Amino acid sequence: MTEGLSPGAILGVAAAGGALLALDAAPLAQTLVSQPLPAAVLTGLVLRCGAAAAPIGIALQALWTSLLPLGGSLIPDSGPATVGAVAAAALLLADPTTAPWAVPVGMAVAFAGGVAGAHTVMWGRRANHGLVRAAEAQVVQGDVAAVERAHVAALGLAAARGAAVALVLAVAGWGLGLALSRATGETAASLAAAATAWILPAGVGVMVAAAVLRARRAAWWAVAGVVIGAGVAWRG
């Protein structure tokens, strides 16, 4: 699945993707490209491992959609975490002995990495505090461009943080997959995949509950949606 791509190239893509998606998450534009589904599918396309990337992105997206970026709240660092997880999956797919671990390890790495990455976002915001304070002192002296320089430096910091998170997760996931494939047999990978498959229904259940909780009168719309969706799937 990842023919022609060396581990170095995969890690390079992880670093570049992590940097770009860390910017989209909050510092720049917020177009949702950094959400798990687009991040996983697009990274999978680049790394030629779409079949493994899609289930990771779909499960993560279903579960994380209900977490809202309100005020200064910390939500999972989904972009870099997803890129790191898909890169780990791509690295594991390159070897037939580790390939069965690609999806379950990718999911585990993405969840753990999303939570850990959120704390690095907090560090970044604390670093911004120093940049803004220093810029303010220069603005008072008459150098108004100082606040623009601080702003650009903060963007660079966010990109570097995203690249580092994605790289660390890709390498950690690769190592975890190698260790698990050495310690266990093929049955273990199938069991892990089956056990992590419940994340998608859990996410869908949470999404419906969140939508109905937000607007209780919309419950009938949710029921109508379920009936139409079931009908379409049944016929198809």
Added chain:
Amino acid sequence: MAEPRLPLWSVSVRALALQASFTYERFQGAGFAVAMLPVLRRVWPDRRDLAEATRRHMDYFNTNPVMCTYVLGAAARLEAEVAAGRTPVEIARGFKASVGGPVAALGDRFLWGTVRPAATALGLAVALRWPLAGVLVMLAGYNVPHLWLRVRGMRQGAALGPSSIRDITGTRFGRLSQRAADVCAAACGLLAGLAATQAVRPAGTVHVTGAIWLIFAVLSGLLFARRRLSPTQLGLVGCALGLLVALLGGPRGV
């Protein structure tokens, strides 16, 4: 003296990076000042006045990053009036301080609470079968209203000043928000119906995994609704369970 033409396009582009220098002390304050700089440079030719206005805009500010264009457009107009001596600076400062919260509440509810989950649910429903098409549906479903609101906010803000906020506090926007919540619920239901039926009916027969699928979905929804477990906790528990089952049930040689 003729009023200077405000560089609103530059402000709109810079507004995309409103949260780049986000801090826990001033939130989007520095980003707001950076977005306003093209206007400030235009209306305050004196270096000392420009520095004072820039510092003033670096104070605490927080709102929804998309709806911020309403505030930026109105603040740009007010700044031109302050520079021309027609409006006291306290009015401009008071406007910014008072609208951040209400605009954030409306924007968060509309964009994060309804448009984003609706676009995501539709994208996921398509992605179950065609992942790339699902991504395109999700990105288009969110970014069309997102970009439209950014552009409309800047235009309305600059044209109407502080009264532009009525554009989103009026009953029309309230009705739109309610419709979006209905669409969001229907989209989530559609995703649930599609995904559940696909799991329940592999190859045309009811399968035991389908029943387990439904139990997990209902149980997770209830756990979430009763605030017992967050979505991230659910995911972490799932992954930990998966790895544990694998290690216990499938040692080498089994």
